[in-house]
Every structure is written in C-alpha cells, then in structure tokens.
Amino acid sequence: MDAELSTLPAHRQELFRARVQRWLPDLLDGLAPLYPDPQAVADRLLTAAARAFAARDDELHALDLRRSLAPDWFQRPDVVGYAAYAERFAGGDLAAVAQRAGYLQDLGVSYLHLMPVLTPGPPPNDGGYAVADYSSIRPDLGTMADLTALTRELRGRGISLCLDLVLNHVAREHTWAREARAGDPVKRAYFHVYPDRTGPDAWEATLPEVFPDLAPGNFTWDDDLDGWVWTTFNDYQWDVDWANPDVFCEYADVVLDLANHGVEVLRLDAIAFTWKRLGTNCQNQPEVHALTQALRTVARIACPALLFKAEAIVGPRDLVGYLGTGEHWGKVSDLAYHNGLMVQVWSMLAARDAVLASRALQTLPVPPASTAWITYVRCHDDIGWAIDDGDAAAVGISGYEHRRFLTDWYAGTFPGSWARGLVFGENAATGDRRISGTAASLAGLGAWDPQAAARVLLAHAVVFGFGGIPVLWSGDELGLLDDPHWAEEPGHEGDNRWAHRPRLTWDRDGRPVPGSPAIAAGIAALARARVTLPQLHASVAARVLDPRDPAVLLVARPHPLGTVLGAYNVAPGPRHVPLDVLREVGLDPAAVVDHLTGAAPRIAEDAVQLAPYQAVWLR
Known part of the structure; x- marks a missing residue:
C-alpha cells in the first residue's frame, strides 16, 4: 500500500490513511465469514484501493469530497432516475447518449442507468448480461474513453451514471473461462466445476430453475473443461466461485476501474445468487451480505462517491437485507429495488383493490435511514408476481390463484381485461408465469381503453410519492406501446422482453416523439412536483x-x-x-x-x- 501512495502529495496520503482507519474494521468484518485469512485478503484489497486512489482524476477526488460532505445526496427529493439501453434510447453509441443528455436534464433526471454496455459474449448473451470483458465497452457503443467522456458530460449536467456489474457469472468467452477451458488450474478454480453428475445432482435437489423453458437445469457439460460447470441462468453464463478470494479481488479491481472512469452507481446484477450452500436454493445466503459489505467498504476507501445498488429480485421479506440488517445495518448496498412496490401497483390496478398491497407494504421492515429504495413501475425485465402467500391469506385470498389471475389479466385473456401484455417464462411444472410489456401496453393503451393514460399516471404517482429514487423506464415516460417488431431482430425472437424495450424516435428539435402526449406531460409534471417536497427525502420511512x-x-x-x-x-x-x-x-x-x-x-x-x-x- 505504501508504494502505491508514495508519489501522492502529503494531504492525499493523509486522506487515504484516514479512510483506511475508518473503514478497515468493516472490511475485516465482511471478509471474516468468507475466508480463513481475512487479513491477508484485506491487505490485497487495500493495495488495490491505494493504486486506484492514486490514479483517480482530480475532478473525481473533488466529487468524492462533495459526496462525503453531503452523504444524503441520492436520498433527496430532486433525484429522479431514468433507465435505458443506450442504442435504443439515443439511436447510437455513448456519444449519442451524451448528445441526448439535455432531454434528460429537462425531464429532471439526475440518475441515468444504462443497460449493459460492457463487452458481452457473442449472441445469445442475455441482452448483454453475459459479460466477456469488464474492462472494455461494446464495440458498437464506443470505448472506455467514450465512457469517461460521457460521465463527464453527465456530471456537468448533474446526472450520475449507473452501470451494471454482473457479479454472479461471466460469459463462456470471458478471459477467466477461456483460460479455464485451456487447462489453467488457477482459473478453473474461479468456477464451480465437477467431473461427473455426483456434485451437480446433489445441488440440483434443492435448486429452482430460473428459466425452465429457456435454460433448464443449473449445470452445463463443457467438453473443453471436461466437466460440469454451474450455469444458473444460461449455458453460456458461468457462475463464479466467490468462496475463492482471488475472485473477490478480481471484482474489486473491476469496481475500482469503473469508478475511476466516472461511474457513480454500480447495479450489482444477480447478487442474490453469488454464494452457494448445499441443501438450499443458493439465494439470499448470509455470506451475500458480508461480501457486499466488504466490496462496498473497498469503494468507500478509494472512491466514496460510488454507490452500490442491489439487483435483488427476491421475496418481499428478503428485500431489506440488501440494504443492511442486524450486524450489516447500513453497511451493504446504498440502494435496492423495491420490487414489491412495483408488483403491488400492477396488482392493485388489475384487482381494483388496495387491501392486499396495503398489507404487504405494511409488513416490510424499515430500511436503514442512510439508504434508499429504487421505486419503479417497469424495468427492462419481465414482471414476476412476488405475491407472498402469507400476505394473501391474511386478506382472505389465495396467493397462487391471485398470481394466476394477474398473469391472465395482463396477458389480456381474463374477461374484461384491458391489458395487452405477453406471457414470459411459463413453468408447466409449477404454474409460474411472468409478464412482459411496456407500462402503456399493460395499462390498456394498446386496447384503446379511455382510462389507460390515467392508469399509467397513477402508477407513476405511487412510485414518485413513496420516497427513495423513482426510476422511469425508457419509453414509459412517453406512453410507448410494445414494439410490434421485437422478434425480428436477430437473437431476440425467443425473448419477448424485447417487446417492452422500444427504440425512441427523435424529432428535428431533438425531442423524443411521445406515444401519448397526455402521459408525457403528466409524468413531467410529477417530476417537477416531487422536487419541492422535503417529505419525500428517502431517510423518511413511508x-x-x-x-x-x-x-x-x-x-x-x-x-x-x-x-x-x-x-x-x-x-x-x-x-x-x-x-x-x-x-x-x-x-x-x-x-x-x-x-x-x-x-x-x-x-x-x-x-x-x-x-x-x-x-x-x-x-
């Protein structure tokens, strides 16, 4: 660590050492449940942090100072988010996104989440979530220099950039996987590999299938490996072994590098799956929160302006753990998706009833006051009906039947439904079915229902008024319908989630063309109204x-x-x-x-x- 700091001025060295003194206990506490020698791993991580701190741009050091003096910056009511695929939002690369930043600023956006921009494996690549290189940008979107230029442009407009960091798995084409397939025993140990079915069968006894129709099972035979490799999501996405400290240190380097390119928020994709324990469903294990605490602490030392956002689409009772409970209170992620609120919004609209939603939202624990929910009506993913059976029973209904009703309603097959969604991920064995569709399509705009726009605005009013950071999904703020040509793009034909990822069309004045002017005007008004309500500060619990x-x-x-x-x-x-x-x-x-x-x-x-x-x- 000393060598990495030696060229820095005295005040910078003093600052770094003060941060280490402040955060080292939390780092060791996070590493202790994970590794036999937490101090040795911590030493490696502090060296990496010092190296990144020394390389950090002066402008980013200034940002660190401002964020440290205003640690609630992301909790304030003037923070509104926007999420999009770069090429579908801007019609081009990262430079095109920078050119469209004025629209976001006018909309009141101060947080922009771009869907996967790091280099993925070849198609199919799960929409970019099968990452082949964490240190480069997709060639069609630009370079790491373009990323730095984009973050600088956004920062000048008061907009923080959020990028995805896939923690659970890498593409089969990633360097680690390629070297493992070539026979490198060190890289082979980065993955869960078994020579025969004995190990996989033992794990499979309690593992659910995430995509039973697209990718049944959780293990894939690989001829090059001469073994079965763990593949929770797809056969081309290899789960990494976080029990190996080398894996942790590799990801710490990735985090620090992205922060030094100006990224201010990292969305920790598939974080709930990162730790494996035999005899469980290998989700939400206690070590997940410990490793997130440790990884977050490394960032607090080197680049405290960086936030962590947990992509934990889990049961309602498990959500708060990703913001910190018990010994991890306030030490895990800064942000987490309020998946339960999104599900209950659509449940209320279909059932015309708020009783179940009220019960479900009342029973959620209060998150730490230093954190914030991400609230949203729609996102890039499908909607899984996370209706708790206990909550349903408490209000006199069947959770299973209600989930079935919601899918039928939003697929447009239930009598009287105005929705025009698409069934996604049907599991014949369990009856589980999920739904794809833009907010406007799910709310009935495609069925020419006269109350569709009012439903869209009501849904957004709920998430804008709940507290936390409300995030708009690209196109929903314009009332866009499902893309009728979603299946025509190569690689998309088997995944109807692309229907609710429409491309924006821009007019000569540089404004996106709305599908519903009433929806566009109404959501812009919501964003303006929110700014002036201190009661919506995220530290205040709803x-x-x-x-x-x-x-x-x-x-x-x-x-x-x-x-x-x-x-x-x-x-x-x-x-x-x-x-x-x-x-x-x-x-x-x-x-x-x-x-x-x-x-x-x-x-x-x-x-x-x-x-x-x-x-x-x-x-």
Missing part, C-alpha cells in the same frame, strides 16, 4: 395506512415540516378518503392542498373525493 376505502392506497410521509398524505384511487370509478384520516396524520381538512395541482381537493360528504384513478399528495 407509512402505509389501513385503507378506509378498499380501492384507495394511503401512504403517509411524516416529517418535521408536516406530513404529506398520498391517496391513490386504483378503481375506474370515484372513491373517497374520510376526513378523519387527514386529522389522524395531522392535516387540517380546511387548509389542506393537493401538491400535485396546487389547489384544494374536492371535499364532500365529510371526505376528500377522488376521481377515477386520481392521485393526490395532500399537505
């Missing part, structure tokens, strides 16, 4: 109230400046909020204002009256 009207979700945001009450009518007809609900949360019905309109709500019959699919933020 308090979901018991519904008085079963079709109205009630979410209170208590704050020293006064509570804001979000009320969301998920029904196609008028509903109401009794005035005693307002009084209970400290609001004066005679003085209350709807923050979304700036006007007083309509009050009649001792209740706030809500129009079909209306959202109000009462303050």
Whole structure:
C-alpha cells in the first residue's frame, strides 16, 4: 500500500490513511465469514484501493469530497432516475447518449442507468448480461474513453451514471473461462466445476430453475473443461466461485476501474445468487451480505462517491437485507429495488383493490435511514408476481390463484381485461408465469381503453410519492406501446422482453416523439412536483395506512415540516378518503392542498373525493 501512495502529495496520503482507519474494521468484518485469512485478503484489497486512489482524476477526488460532505445526496427529493439501453434510447453509441443528455436534464433526471454496455459474449448473451470483458465497452457503443467522456458530460449536467456489474457469472468467452477451458488450474478454480453428475445432482435437489423453458437445469457439460460447470441462468453464463478470494479481488479491481472512469452507481446484477450452500436454493445466503459489505467498504476507501445498488429480485421479506440488517445495518448496498412496490401497483390496478398491497407494504421492515429504495413501475425485465402467500391469506385470498389471475389479466385473456401484455417464462411444472410489456401496453393503451393514460399516471404517482429514487423506464415516460417488431431482430425472437424495450424516435428539435402526449406531460409534471417536497427525502420511512376505502392506497410521509398524505384511487370509478384520516396524520381538512395541482381537493360528504384513478399528495 505504501508504494502505491508514495508519489501522492502529503494531504492525499493523509486522506487515504484516514479512510483506511475508518473503514478497515468493516472490511475485516465482511471478509471474516468468507475466508480463513481475512487479513491477508484485506491487505490485497487495500493495495488495490491505494493504486486506484492514486490514479483517480482530480475532478473525481473533488466529487468524492462533495459526496462525503453531503452523504444524503441520492436520498433527496430532486433525484429522479431514468433507465435505458443506450442504442435504443439515443439511436447510437455513448456519444449519442451524451448528445441526448439535455432531454434528460429537462425531464429532471439526475440518475441515468444504462443497460449493459460492457463487452458481452457473442449472441445469445442475455441482452448483454453475459459479460466477456469488464474492462472494455461494446464495440458498437464506443470505448472506455467514450465512457469517461460521457460521465463527464453527465456530471456537468448533474446526472450520475449507473452501470451494471454482473457479479454472479461471466460469459463462456470471458478471459477467466477461456483460460479455464485451456487447462489453467488457477482459473478453473474461479468456477464451480465437477467431473461427473455426483456434485451437480446433489445441488440440483434443492435448486429452482430460473428459466425452465429457456435454460433448464443449473449445470452445463463443457467438453473443453471436461466437466460440469454451474450455469444458473444460461449455458453460456458461468457462475463464479466467490468462496475463492482471488475472485473477490478480481471484482474489486473491476469496481475500482469503473469508478475511476466516472461511474457513480454500480447495479450489482444477480447478487442474490453469488454464494452457494448445499441443501438450499443458493439465494439470499448470509455470506451475500458480508461480501457486499466488504466490496462496498473497498469503494468507500478509494472512491466514496460510488454507490452500490442491489439487483435483488427476491421475496418481499428478503428485500431489506440488501440494504443492511442486524450486524450489516447500513453497511451493504446504498440502494435496492423495491420490487414489491412495483408488483403491488400492477396488482392493485388489475384487482381494483388496495387491501392486499396495503398489507404487504405494511409488513416490510424499515430500511436503514442512510439508504434508499429504487421505486419503479417497469424495468427492462419481465414482471414476476412476488405475491407472498402469507400476505394473501391474511386478506382472505389465495396467493397462487391471485398470481394466476394477474398473469391472465395482463396477458389480456381474463374477461374484461384491458391489458395487452405477453406471457414470459411459463413453468408447466409449477404454474409460474411472468409478464412482459411496456407500462402503456399493460395499462390498456394498446386496447384503446379511455382510462389507460390515467392508469399509467397513477402508477407513476405511487412510485414518485413513496420516497427513495423513482426510476422511469425508457419509453414509459412517453406512453410507448410494445414494439410490434421485437422478434425480428436477430437473437431476440425467443425473448419477448424485447417487446417492452422500444427504440425512441427523435424529432428535428431533438425531442423524443411521445406515444401519448397526455402521459408525457403528466409524468413531467410529477417530476417537477416531487422536487419541492422535503417529505419525500428517502431517510423518511413511508407509512402505509389501513385503507378506509378498499380501492384507495394511503401512504403517509411524516416529517418535521408536516406530513404529506398520498391517496391513490386504483378503481375506474370515484372513491373517497374520510376526513378523519387527514386529522389522524395531522392535516387540517380546511387548509389542506393537493401538491400535485396546487389547489384544494374536492371535499364532500365529510371526505376528500377522488376521481377515477386520481392521485393526490395532500399537505
């Protein structure tokens, strides 16, 4: 470590050593459950951190300082996110994204997540999530120099760039895998390899299948390896062995390198699968949180402006662990996807009922106040119906039947459905089915339903008003429908998730062409309204109230400046909020204002009256 710091000015050396003193205990605590000699691994990691710190650009050191002085920067209500595929959003490479950054800035976006841009293996490559090289950019998108230029342009506009870091697996073509196939025993030990079916069969006894129709089983025979290699997701994605400290150190170098190119958020893809334990489903193991804590601590030492975001699409009860619970409280990821909120939004709209959602959201533990949820209506992936059987039973319904209903509804096969989604990942053995589709298609715009736009705006009002960082999925802010030509692109024909990844069309003025002007205007207004509500700071926990009207979700945001009450009518007809609900949360019905309109709500019959699919933020 000393050698790496020796050329730095004294104040920089002092700063680095102060960070090590502050964070070394957390680093060792994270490594201790993973490796027999945590101090030896820590020494390797501190050397890597010192090397990255010494190479870090002055502008990024300044960013580290600003972030350290304002550690809640990502929790503030003026933070709005956007997620997209670079080429589908901008119609070109990373330089084209930079040219479109003005649109994002005007929309109020300060966090941009670009889908996989690192070099993947050849098709099929799971949409880029089979990474062949963590140190280069896809040739069609540019170079690492282009990445640095993009982050600098975005940073100048107040926008932080988020990129994917796939932690669980690499492409079969990755250097580690190629060297393992060539007979290198060191690289072979980076993977889970078995000479016969004895080991795989023992693991398979308790392992679920992630993509049973596309990639059945969890192990693949490889002739070059002369063995069975663990492949949770697809036969071309090889799971790495995090029990090997060499793997940890390799990924630490990747994290530090991306941070030094100006990346400010890393989305930790498939993080729930990283640690394997025989006799379990190999998801959500305790070591996952320990290794994330250790990896995050390395970043805190070298590049504290970097945030970690956990891509943990897991059961509702397991979500909070990725932000930190118990001994890992506040020490794991800074951000995590609130998958449960997204699922409940669509459940409410289909069922026209907020009772199940209220119950499910009430039972989630409160996350650490130093973290934030990522809230969203849609993302690049399909929707899996993470409806907890216990929550369903508590409100008198069957979880299995409700999940089946939701798929039928959003596939458009249930009588009276306005949705036009696509069934994805059907498992004949378990009955599990998931759904693809843009927000507009799922909400009925493709069926010409007159209330479709109102549903889209209501859904976004829920996630914008819940706290955390609301993230728009590219095209949803414009009301775009599913791409009717999704199957025509080579490699996409077997994956209907490409239907809800449409390409944006830009007009001569450099503005994207909306599918629904009403949706585009409404979501832009939501972003503007959110900025001025301190009650939406992510450190303030959302308090979901018991519904008085079963079709109205009630979410209170208590704050020293006064509570804001979000009320969301998920029904196609008028509903109401009794005035005693307002009084209970400290609001004066005679003085209350709807923050979304700036006007007083309509009050009649001792209740706030809500129009079909209306959202109000009462303050």
